[in-house]
Amino acid sequence: MRDRVAAWDPGLIRLAAGLRTVVSIALTLAVLAALRAPVPLLVAGAIAAMVATFAITEKQPRGQALTLAFGLLVALASVTLGTLLSQYVVAGDLFFVALMFSAVYSRRFGDRGHGLGLIAFQTYFLSLFVHATPALLPKLYGVVAVAFGSAALARFVLLPQTPAGLLNRLRQAFRARLAQLIDTQIELLDAGPEDVEKVLEELRTGTARLHETALLIQGRLEDGTSDEAVARLLQRRVADAEVAAERLGLLLLTARSAERTDTLTLHLPGAQLPSGGELPVRDEAGAELRRDLKALRLLALRPAGEAVGIALAHVRNRLLGYREEENLPQAAPAVQDVFRGLGETARAALGLRLALDGPQDDSEDSPATARSREELEAEDAAIEVSEETEPGGTEPVGLRRPTTRAAVQIAVGSSLAILGGELLSSQRWYWAVLTCWIVFINTASTGEILVKGYRRLLGTVLGVIAGIGLAALVGHHTWTAFALVLLLVFAMFYSAPLSYTLMSFFVTAALGLLYTLLNTYTAAVLVLRIEETALGAACAVIAAAVVLPIRTDRRTNELLVKVLDRLAEVTRAAVDQLSGGSAGDLVEQARELDQALADLRAATQPLTHPITPMRARRNTARYVVALLETCAYHGRSLAATAELLPTHPSIAADPRLRGAGARIVRNIETIAARVADPGTDGEIETGPSIASMLEPGTPRTPRYGRVTDRVLRHLQRLDEAVSGLARPLGLRPETPPAKTR
Template sequence: MRCRIRTNACDGREYGGVKAAGHSVRTRLQDRLAASDPGLLRLTAGLRTVGAVALTLAVLAALDFEVTRLVAGAMGALVATFSIREKQRSAQAVTLALGLPVALVSVSLGAVLGERVVIGDAFFVVLIFCAVYGRRFGERGTALGLIGFQLYFVSLFIGASPAELPLLWAVLAVAFACSAVVRFAVVPVTPTGLLARLRQAFRARLAQLVSAHLALLDAGPEEVDKALEDVRTGTARLHETALMIQTRLEEGTPDESTARLVQRRIADAEIAAERLGLLLLSARSAERADTLTLHLPGAPAPEVGRLPGPEEATAVLRRDLLALRTLVLRTGTPGTGVAHVRNQLLAYRDEENLPPATPAVRDVFRAVGEAARAVMGLRLALDGPQDESDDTPATARSREELDAEDAAIDVEEESERADRPRGLQRPTTRAAVQVSVGSTLAIVGGELLSADRWYWAVLTCWIVFINTASTGEILVKGYRRLLGTVFGVAAGIVLAGVVGGHTWTAFALVLVLVFAMFYTAPLSYTLMSFFVTAMLGLLYTLLHTYSWEVLVLRLEETALGAACGIVAAALVLPVHTDRRTNELLVTALERLAEVTEAAVGQLSGDPAVDLLDRARALDQALGDLRAATQPLTHPVTPLRARRATARYVVALLETCAYHARSLAATAELLPTHPSIAADPRLRTAAGRTVRNIGTITARVTDEDATAVVETGPSIASLLDASDGGARYGRITGRVLRHLERLDEAVVGLARPLDVPVVAPER
């Protein structure tokens, strides 16, 4: 069965472009938005917060409250909205209900103690300790701590007095009620709906990655570096979306079996897309491309030329990639034209249907067929049963394989209790002590700068400790907040001069800045700080306390608060970046060893184990490590050698994780595919790799360890040396490729980590 240009009577287009160009403008815009903001999380956060603030302002204005109360209500609605992050709506409602009394108590104490310097400051420090320590009790504890701290700050910001408390209580009650109305009625988000939007984002990003593959196919020598960088970015963004889906599967699916099925299909599609990119790059290179090239930012592209083989094969591959992108984007029941495209691509899974080409190009066509199979599996998992009337024998076989895999998915649970740190070693306790010490320094220094605005220093000190775990992370966050504040001060001065005494114009700009603040927060902490500072300039204008000296003081207090936070983090129970990254590196290596050993064991004939959860734990460990190394890889770091080493190590680990996930995906095919036989020789062949991972883990954990990483004959030669080589088919060859790449990556990982590498004597 050869590929050739076909014209579909229904669509009137070439088969490679079925509906690709027929998408409406609205659909294309939705796909772009879904890809840029997975799950529409940023858009939802911005709209929900702006809606809560706007509704609060409207209600308070209708009740004829003065401007100071409007400002307090706006800030109360903002806090009540952004503090609550729980996934289940019922849990959100409980936390919001508990948050109101916490807010009333906090603002009351702020008003009563605001004029009592020593007692008020001492209480503020205690409140800060309790708010941070509350993170130990999960999302509800974190939310209530945020509400308590922020509302105390609001009372200081507006200069609340005890006589004003009854009106202030009414304002906060309105703010929390409006926040609830917007959250549950105006901009509702259900776990099921959020998961559906994340799945749409996964499709959109998968389609973007296929588009990047197309660009890589056609890129000239001068364009290949940019094309490869786009493939890297697309691969990373697809993986990010897969992780976001994994964290919300339990809440967004009706049962655990469905959750595991979706997780499996998402993983299959991700692996298939990454493999397609790697094989395409290899086909254009003089030698087989290294998987590391897809994971190391800035790595130069290998020397490439035109795709080898006949021009017809290149033209067919181009059309097939366009067709694959169409399959990804199409949802619901496919039409006749799409069914034909699907059948054509799935046919590449059979050797006799591959077009005449070089072996490397034929590998790319095989990868297109496997990607089409993964897309069909994803469609079945997400959209339910499909029309089978147009199935070819190859498509029917792929569908039967998917059905068999779906039926074999187990729901066994595995519980394990990890040894958790206690006392001051517990992260929440340590952070609470650190931020309390830092806040004490910020209060003292802040009051020396200003007896009226000292709380800005405390706010900055508090914020730099949120979602940070090491001194380096706090340093980077403090730097970013200071940078955003510098530009925000300038913007605040300009905006305050523009709006002058126009109250509602200022409030309208505040709403715009609030939306921008929440929409950009996950993307750039510097941008968020910029919008926060600009908004505060407008709020000062509304309170008639604006002057450029106030905004400059805000900048000074921000710098002081960041410095106090960094000093506290460095001197009080410090967690140095090196220690933090080493701990997370050990965790990632342990998860890598678990996935590799379990997958190889199953491929060698051991009983089936839960590989999905192991792979998910590996992805989570890698995500934590990637975040922790940001201080080391930051562009302004003066330690260039360490930055290069950190990026290289993370890229190598991501390469290892890709091959381990691929091994796990192949291992899970065994119970449902009679044509795939377990190969007992793989356990012996992969033993060196697993031992080397353990050796590196031991050396990172204990510098005095003496174990060394071993190299030697290739994995393939170890397997060939075993008996019974003729009994095993192509699946063993695919496994070998992943094992060899994994073995090479693990040995490569030893060198930047200063682990000795030796070759055994013959």
């Protein structure tokens, strides 16, 4: 159960966010109830405690404490201005617009600026929600102070979270998700023709989740470890394990089919396996393969302290023995490749275990295991003396800066929302403004705002229906209503990263209960909530489409160029090192590629959304992203292999790779130039198949021990995937030269 929870919620980030918010609200309500505060102040305290908790996003406790302290001052000032200006309609509305502009603009100053901007806006909204009056201000100050004190107590005392502790939980989640992926690979062995597509989809999901966890670890390494060498060691070991597990899945898919499975099959939703073959799972080799996959799962999942004795050593020795050709069982070549993949994945799991758990007993090591340990120790030593490269780049200025543009857009959108909201309701117009504000947060294009507004509206409609039912059940039982509010708040924060629609549903249902507590609940009020939400979403879309618009095509093209640039950098550096060039921090470059690809995947959601009417465009976007994920996989694999070059005895530099690598890089740069400027002419350069270097008996066949088959196959697959990108992006292959006598 612990492993399942760790895999479902990596780092327990969602669980911690939900619990911390609920505890903050519960503490605030307990203190205010002891002071016999009236219900409006209880509601204000609950909202303030929630804001004081979710607005703090800094990673270090000291920074969180400073932001919380400054946030209290900002909240008191914002509540004061909201209360006093509510009596002056025009001045209040103008200040509200200016406040939202400043709150969004402050995001350029990092997590602290973002948090203080959220606190300023939400506490101003709080004063409007409870209809605060100047006479109520002294008590409201006390309520806000209690809420921030409760949030500090929950964050730093009752539910503390350190960067090191979070990183440790993320490492546990990586282990758990790796074990789940191996479970799916075991299912692949037994899946019949009618079940294989379902298992293949689960394999895609498991691979994507493992990659997601690796990116989360990457983002926490700097804050979660005090030693830079340890952080870089863990970064490499996680990357090795991820690449090895993904390759093992591809080898299993190939063993099931009559031909080599394209890497794209593992990344493109709906792609089918090549037909015509099936793994002979009932023979002796199939039984050994199933047994060894279960052993690999144990090796990857359990920490050293939970798996002691000679049994684990026996399992480890057997798996690492598959790295030697003489230990492979008698089976078809494709099945033998799977056993080789098992050996490499076991080596990656051993490296991960050493990085996470430290040195272990090696008295039971076989010669193959001892060699693997020596290789890992040599790599560790090489990591410690490597130099880190600093990323470059210039930040946009003026209205081109994303925060400035978003601030101008939200100022225009909120002005429209205020005008329209006043026409719908002079008392609850702020719901339209709140929706406009929320829809703009963490979005960067018109398409993203449109999708987020649609999800907000759908969640609100469903939440209104639930709120009507809950309000009828609760009636005027104050503490029952507050208990349900706490449950809904927990569900809101727990589901927020998974589904924005669900989050909107839970928050709207909670608001229905809060209206009941304030004695302002009617069905008409909740219907008005839907109308104001629709209006606010429409105002946000209009502002995004008219004022300094960033079209979805432009946004995705910018990110696509960034991904292609990162891919070219990784490929160039990896091939250069594999060809005998100088060493570099290839793992870090590969992670920059992965992060750029994650940003592109998020930006294409408006294009790939199920309700989009442009089916051909949706299919093209999915195909391009899947091809880029395939390219990224082969780029990561080349980087990981190049990192082994200084220490691995069976890999040596081969200058002949430089020509093939240069052609691939030129093609990537040609595609990037065409995406950045559609008027640019260019052709994809073709050449002899890299796979031809693997054919025996040809003059170009490399000697054993110089360049492994795996490197050449990764280059070949990368070449094919890059060429595949040309067609959907409007490029064509070069015209072959005419034959001469």
